[in-house]
Amino acid sequence: MPRSDSDVSDVQEQDVPxxxxxxxxxxxxxxxxxxGVSFAKMASVTIMDSGLIVTTEEARTxxxxxxxxxxxxxxxTYNPPSQQQLPSQSQSADSERENEELNxxxxxxxxxxxxxxxxxxxxxPTTTNLKTNDKAHRFxxxxxxxxxxxxxxxxxxxxxxxxxxxxxxxxxxxQYFGGGGKKTGMRLSYAGAGYPLxxxxxxxxxxxxxxxxxxxxxxxxxxxxxFDAEQTALRIILKSSWLRDALSELxxxxxxVTIVGNPPPPEGRVPRTSTPRLRLKAVGNWGSTEMDYPNDxxxxxxxxxxxxxxxxxxxxxxxxxxxxxQTSTKTSLRIDQDxxxxxxxxxxxxxxxxxxxxxxxxEFRCMALEGDD
Amino acid sequence: MRFRAGIESVDTxxxxxxxxxxxxxxxxxxxxxxxxHIICANDVNEGGIQVWSQIKxxxxxxxLRIQSxxxxxxxxxxxxxxxxSALRSAANPSTASTSNAVLHQVEAVMxxxxxNDQAVLSFEINGLSRNAGRYVRVNHDVRIEIMKPQDVQRxxxxxxxxxxxxxxxxxxxxxxxxxxxxxxxxDTVAIRANRSGRLEFSVRTDSVSTDVAWTGLxxxxxxKEGGSQEPSxxxxxxxxxxxxxxxxxxxxxxxxxxxxxxxxxxxxxxxQNHCMILYVYIGEVADAGGVLTYxxxxxxxxxx
Numbered sequence: 052m053p054r055s056d057s058d059v060s061d062v063q064e065q066d067v068p069x070x071x072x073x074x075x076x077x078x079x080x081x082x083x084x085x086x087g088v089s090f091a092k093m094a095s096v097t098i099m100d101s102g103l104i105v106t107t108e109e110a111r112t113x114x115x116x117x118x119x120x121x122x123x124x125x126x127x128t129y130n131p132p133s134q135q136q137l138p139s140q141s142q143s144a145d146s147e148r149e150n151e152e153l154n155x156x157x158x159x160x161x162x163x164x165x166x167x168x169x170x171x172x173x174x175x176p177t178t179t180n181l182k183t184n185d186k187a188h189r190f191x192x193x194x195x196x197x198x199x200x201x202x203x204x205x206x207x208x209x210x211x212x213x214x215x216x217x218x219x220x221x222x223x224x225x226q227y228f229g230g231g232g233k234k235t236g237m238r239l240s241y242a243g244a245g246y247p248l249x250x251x252x253x254x255x256x257x258x259x260x261x262x263x264x265x266x267x268x269x270x271x272x273x274x275x276x277x278f279d280a281e282q283t284a285l286r287i288i289l290k291s292s293w294l295r296d297a298l299s300e301l302x303x304x305x306x307x308v309t310i311v312g313n314p315p316p317p318e319g320r321v322p323r324t325s326t327p328r329l330r331l332k333a334v335g336n337w338g339s340t341e342m343d344y345p346n347d348x349x350x351x352x353x354x355x356x357x358x359x360x361x362x363x364x365x366x367x368x369x370x371x372x373x374x375x376x377q378t379s380t381k382t383s384l385r386i387d388q389d390x391x392x393x394x395x396x397x398x399x400x401x402x403x404x405x406x407x408x409x410x411x412x413x414e415f416r417c418m419a420l421e422g423d424d
Numbered sequence: 425m426r427f428r429a430g431i432e433s434v435d436t437x438x439x440x441x442x443x444x445x446x447x448x449x450x451x452x453x454x455x456x457x458x459x460x461h462i463i464c465a466n467d468v469n470e471g472g473i474q475v476w477s478q479i480k481x482x483x484x485x486x487x488l489r490i491q492s493x494x495x496x497x498x499x500x501x502x503x504x505x506x507x508x509s510a511l512r513s514a515a516n517p518s519t520a521s522t523s524n525a526v527l528h529q530v531e532a533v534m535x536x537x538x539x540n541d542q543a544v545l546s547f548e549i550n551g552l553s554r555n556a557g558r559y560v561r562v563n564h565d566v567r568i569e570i571m572k573p574q575d576v577q578r579x580x581x582x583x584x585x586x587x588x589x590x591x592x593x594x595x596x597x598x599x600x601x602x603x604x605x606x607x608x609x610x611d612t613v614a615i616r617a618n619r620s621g622r623l624e625f626s627v628r629t630d631s632v633s634t635d636v637a638w639t640g641l642x643x644x645x646x647x648k649e650g651g652s653q654e655p656s657x658x659x660x661x662x663x664x665x666x667x668x669x670x671x672x673x674x675x676x677x678x679x680x681x682x683x684x685x686x687x688x689x690x691x692x693x694x695x696q697n698h699c700m701i702l703y704v705y706i707g708e709v710a711d712a713g714g715v716l717t718y719x720x721x722x723x724x725x726x727x728x
Contacts, residue, residue, distance in 0.1 A: 163609065166608050167634060169605055258598075261635065261636040
């Protein structure tokens with residue numbers, strides 16, 4: 052309930068509809084999506100008919116984008132600021148046209164927003180088992196990894212025993228979205244430029260309610276890294292857990308990570324001895340790591356790579372993807388001819404709704420380091 | 425000066441010390457024939473939180489023998505951290521009955537002693553080891569400093585006006601989850617309550633303004649003495665919706681929330697723009713074995 056002395060209720064009393072009013076009965080999925088791009092303090096939010104786009108960037112090189120579709124909300128009403136007299140317009144199901152003019156946008160302090168979402172302590176990440184997992188598999192050795200890494204899970208295993216991995220993945224997701232436990236509902240509203248973003252958070256039972264008004268700022272121009280799909284040099288789809296494990300095992304001291312893609316082996320060769328289709332390579336002060344993903348459909352669900360490619364990226368930038376990877380199930384990895392890396396992480400929706408494709412995703416784009424060998 | 429006591433409820437004693445451990449490096453512990461007083465009243469801690477607690481001897485100890493020239497009272501300065509590690513060998517503070525304590529069937533006795541010209545509180549703990557079932561005896565000496573009676577008398581509980589509102593707090597563990605989030609947003613929090621069971625925590629900064637509200641709490645009448653306060657009868661008619669608030673340091677409030685390990689019932693009193701008083705009851709309120717009283721002074725307040 053809005054506090055009687057706040058600005059917001061004054062606005063509500065007038066007949067101007069809010070630019071955005073949305074409700075979700077369980078805030079955790081929304082929070083997980085935002086956490087996926089929370090490597091920078093400030094984020095730009097664009098509000099559209101079809102949902103929210105939240106972007107963050109670092110060093111003009113790395114761009115994180117969370118696509119949060121309107122479907123994930125139980126209720127989602129968007130009134131374009133320029134057309135507030137015609138609110139019914141925006142409700143029409145045909146929201147294909149994405150007219151830039153009709154979008155509302157603002158910048159917001161993302162870390163504050165995340166703290167507010169978790170204000171009742173009910174939207175936090177449950178990373179305990181992940182942490183132990185990571186620790187157990189951390190790269191300890193010095194010297195050259197031989198790419199075989201037989202005691203390590205996931206990517207390097209050629210006879211792909213993926214079952215335990217799957218089970219672990221599901222258990223983790225259950226922790227996030229599990230049916231049991233109390234759910235925290237949230238109402239999100241934004242009155243328009245110059246107004247704060249208002250969150251109303253309440254537990255289902257007679258628990259506490261929280262009202263948060265987060266200051267919004269005029270949108271700053273954001274980095275744009277257009278990915279040219281025509282010029283795709285490498286396209287791979289794999290399980291997110293295998294990329295996450297690989298990233299967590301990279302030699303921590305290394306500056307850069309090289310992604311190598313190879314075309315499929317010539318016909319007739321035995322797959323066991325084939326060259327890896329995908330290799331992650333990291334060289335640090337105290338050792339180096341090389342991780343090979345074999346040409347196996349169990350590992351790489353799809354792999355298009357006409358010509359061999361090799362591009363390097365800043366290790367710290369790739370590590371920013373770790374939070375999104377925690378919640379993600381599937382990853383699409385693409386690199387274009389200029390070396391621009393696009394990582395799309397599919398974030399499974401807590402519940403499948405008939406007739407709706409509610410799976411949101413988080414995308415990272417990262418420019419390749421120049422002067423690569 | 426003689427002092428000896430068997431520790432009957434090691435776990436409760438452990439939790440009480442745990443609740444005050446983080447407040448100060450050294451605290452005052454005063455034994456009388458009837459009560460144990462734990463006092464943390466240094467001015468040095470940030471936010472100015474103080475604890476004055478009073479626990480009935482029978483709720484923690486058995487077989488107390490105490491003798492001194494100061495009215496059979498003994499006061500000492502000691503490090504709560506050291507006391508805690510001494511008790512740890514005997515305590516089994518996990519609430520679950522399936523414990524991983526080292527010892528069981530514990531008997532613990534503490535006595536005042538002098539070792540190498542140093543006054544100590546000596547703990548003798550006897551029990552059976554969990555693994556081998558063997559008889560084990562553990563000795564811990566905690567360095568103390570006996571306080572002079574005149575220094576003890578100089579300690580005085582803070583004076584507070586009659587509170588404007590009393591409210592029964594929600595479960596402290598839940599409250600703590602919220603206050604920890606608030607701490608990452610701001611250093612100060614405004615706490616308000618009214619006599620209709622409403623409690624609000626508010627944070628105002630440049631980037632965010634947050635209110636967390638609980639409703640349907642009860643407003644106990646503090647007719648009888650609780651801690652040191654004057655009996656406060658709520659006689660004059662007041663608007664039950666009127667909110668009374670105080671601005672305090674979030675860090676101090678979190679220090680108070682460390683008492684969640686021992687609390688069953690906690691009553692918060694707000695003296696508008698002056699201070700907040702929190703009574704943490706040990707055991708049920710009806711036959712409370714004791715009460716920890718926290719005072720948190722108001723910060724310089726120009727908002728509410």
